[in-house]
Amino acid sequence: MKLLAVCGFGVGSSMVLKMSIEKACKERGVECEVENTDVSSAKGTDADAVFTSFELGEELKSSVKCPVFSIKRYMDKAEVGQAVDAFLEQR
Template identity: 60%
Template sequence: MKFLAVCGFGVGSSMVLKMSIEKVLRELGVDAEVENTDLNSARGADCDVIFTSAELQEELKGTCNVPVYPVKKYMDLAEVKDVVNKYLNEK
């Protein structure tokens, strides 16, 4: 399974989100690869799911073949866990 954390330029906030997702996955015992990238690269990326901001979710919707989930606070592990669980329960 491959998760993608996306921000506008693929460096700052997506790296923070990536690290939060990795912590949550370890806690849940889920084995998955997590990468961070920029908005344009995300459109053609080979992944199972994308996590990003609500604003970028709107831009990615319809341009990707995978589900896109918004996260408001990238460092809030409880929120990230809720969003990751939502994806895992819906897949």
């Protein structure tokens, strides 16, 4: 399964979010590939789900075919875990 962590430039905050997603998946025993990327690249990338900020979430929801999960606090283990759980429930 391929997950994307997306921020404006695909460098800073998406890297933090990527690490949080990887930890959440590992805790749940879920194998996945997590990439961090920018908004433009995310629109052209085939992924199973996108995790991003609330600011970018609406734009991405209208541009990608997979579910988009908006995260307020990228380092919040519980919040990221809830988004991962919500994704897993949809599968």
